[in-house]
Amino acid sequence: MAGNASEPGATVVSRTMALLGAFDAAHPRLTLTELARRAGLPLATAHRLVGELAKSGALARTDDGDYVVGRRLWDIGLLAPVQTDVREVAAPFLQDLYAATLATVHLAVRDGTEVLYLDRLSGKRSVPVVSRVGSRLPLHATGVGKVLLAYAPEEVRRVVLSSLTRVTPYTITQPARLRTQLTAVLADGYATTVEEMTLGACSVAVPIRRNETDVVAALGIVVPSLRRDKQRLVSALNVAAHGIGRTLNSLA
Structure with a gap:
């Protein structure tokens, strides 16, 4: 949420961006x-400003008078290279x-200290x-987020570990425990969650690499339990992640 858009000298662009930035996964x-x-x-x-944004399609008004992000913004967002590729x-x-x-x-993919969802099938x-699709969630409470956090620069990990919010009773909020998990992700090649973002939902995720080294995204699956099928899911995810990475390399 922006807090300086009303300061003297704030431009129309900064005020417009503050309005658009008011929307997030929770709002x-x-x-x-x-x-x-x-x-x-x-x-x-x-x-x-909201009236002008609504006229241009950047915002849309619901039947009950609320505002939501408009289709025009989504169309533009899809042109971002990380999303298109x-x-x-x-x-x-x-x-x-x-x-x-x-x-x-x-x-x-990782967007700063959050995980940004590029696609979802269910x-x-x-x-x-x-x-x-398009939502942002905490890195530490999601399977794809843990993968991306494990491969993130140390400064990013430090910032995230300094403020671990609790989403469910099972969210890991102890920095030492999470750091241990991130070390395991680097060694094992996958991350898991157990009802840490949503009750009744467990996840497993793997990295997608470009040039065999650079982690550019994460691929994950959400299931009710990982007790029986974890290894099968990890294998399926790795096959898909390898295929995605190989195709990205061929386009470079």
């Missing part, structure tokens, strides 16, 4: 008053994984999850 729809408050703008200024290459592999498991399949038999 996908907001009233005009909430938008103004979260963006740190006077209500009249927010009303004028990785998401398009990974799409058929995600389809294969979903067809083989009927479980929720995730493709994600069905009626899949475990309910809170992730959506």
Whole structure:
């Protein structure tokens, strides 16, 4: 949430970005008053800018008067190189994984100290999850997030480990315990969670590498339990991740 958009000298662009930045995974729809408050703008200024954003399709208004991110922003966001390259290459592999498991399949990248979901496949038999395409969730509470955190620069790990929020009763909030898990991810090549982001949902994830070394994304599956099928899922994920990485290399 932006807090300096109302400062003297703030540009129209900075105020507009503050409004757009008011939306996040926990706040996908907001009233005009909430938008103004979260963006740190006077209500009249927010009303004028939100009206212009809605006319351009950057924001959309729901039937009950709330505002949500518009289709125009989503279309533009899909042009970001990390999304177009990785998401398009990974799409058929995600389809294969979903067809083989009927479980929720995730493709994600690290965005600062959060995990950004580029794609998700799920069905009626899949475990309910809170992730959506384009949403951001904590790195430490998700399988794909742990993978990306394990391979992140030390400074990123330090920042994340200094503020481990509890999402469920099973979320790991002890820095030493999480660091031990991250070390295991580097040794084992996969990460797991057990009801750490959503109750009743467990996950396993692996890295996607470009040039055999650079981790550019993570691939994960969410299931009710990992007690019996963990190794089978890890194998399936590794096959898909290797295929995605090999295709990315061929395009470089």
